[in-house]
Amino acid sequence: MEILSTKFDEVVVISPRIFHDPRGYFFETFQAERYKENGIRCNFVQDNISYSQKDALRGLHFQHPHGQAKLVSVVRGEVLDVVVDVRKGSPTFGQWEGVVLSVENHRQLFVPQGFAHGFCVLSEDALFTYKCSEYYAPDAEHGIAWDDPDVGIKWPIEKPLLSEKDARYPRLRDVDEKNLPVFGGLV
Numbered sequence: 001m002e003i004l005s006t007k008f009d010e011v012v013v014i015s016p017r018i019f020h021d022p023r024g025y026f027f028e029t030f031q032a033e034r035y036k037e038n039g040i041r042c043n044f045v046q047d048n049i050s051y052s053q054k055d056a057l058r059g060l061h062f063q064h065p066h067g068q069a070k071l072v073s074v075v076r077g078e079v080l081d082v083v084v085d086v087r088k089g090s091p092t093f094g095q096w097e098g099v100v101l102s103v104e105n106h107r108q109l110f111v112p113q114g115f116a117h118g119f120c121v122l123s124e125d126a127l128f129t130y131k132c133s134e135y136y137a138p139d140a141e142h143g144i145a146w147d148d149p150d151v152g153i154k155w156p157i158e159k160p161l162l163s164e165k166d167a168r169y170p171r172l173r174d175v176d177e178k179n180l181p182v183f184g185g186l187v
């Protein structure tokens with residue numbers, strides 16, 4: 001497996017080793033010891049799958065407290081996956097990074113605690129699967145607006161398909177500070 005860096009030291013792209021043969025291909029989607037050797041040390045406790053239509057945009061979400069680290073990938077279609085640093089005191093607070101994940105590139109993205117996460121669907125549809133290091137805690141769920149002008153994410157979709165909840169999230173600057181994780185702290 002190959003680890004690719006992003007603008008954030010803690011956010012990495014994993015490119016698994018693919019084994020091709022005349023039947024098709026095989027690859028390991030997670031292997032605790034090898035992922036720990038590559039810096040992904042959290043223990044995952046929950047797996048999720050979401051299916052989305054073209055132009056759907058889910059996000060930008062984070063939990064605090066009970067912050068979740070996520071290992072995300074796509075098993076059908078293609079998405080632009082986006083993370084935003086929402087850690088109070090972080091030198092990269094409010095900055096974003098986007099990575100294309102697809103069934104073709106087999107890539108995974110590790111999203112650490114302290115980052116808001118979301119994605120938009122670039123293909124006709126997408127099956128998105130991810131591991132979480134903390135259980136779902138709806139009372140601790142927060143979000144920021146997908147189109148926050150201060151963050152300035154360059155989404156390739158002008159009018160995304162949003163849930164009512166996602167359409168109501170505030171700009172990062174309007175999120176109550178008590179709901180933001182602390183850089184370097186427990187989240």
Ligand SMILES: Cc1cn([C@H]2C[C@H](O)[C@@H](COP(=O)(O)OP(=O)(O)O[C@H]3O[C@H](C)C(=O)[C@H](O)[C@H]3O)O2)c(=O)[nH]c1=O
Nearest residue numbers: 048050058059061062070117118119135136137163165
């Ligand atoms: C996240 C989650 C949701 N649900 C239930 C709650 C709702 O009745 C329904 C849909 O939830 P929601 O609209 O929050 O789903 P997404 O918009 O895909 O949320 C996810 O979107 C972005 C991409 C993320 O990174 C988070 O993992 C997560 O917030 O599933 C559960 O039962 N367990 C869960 O862990």
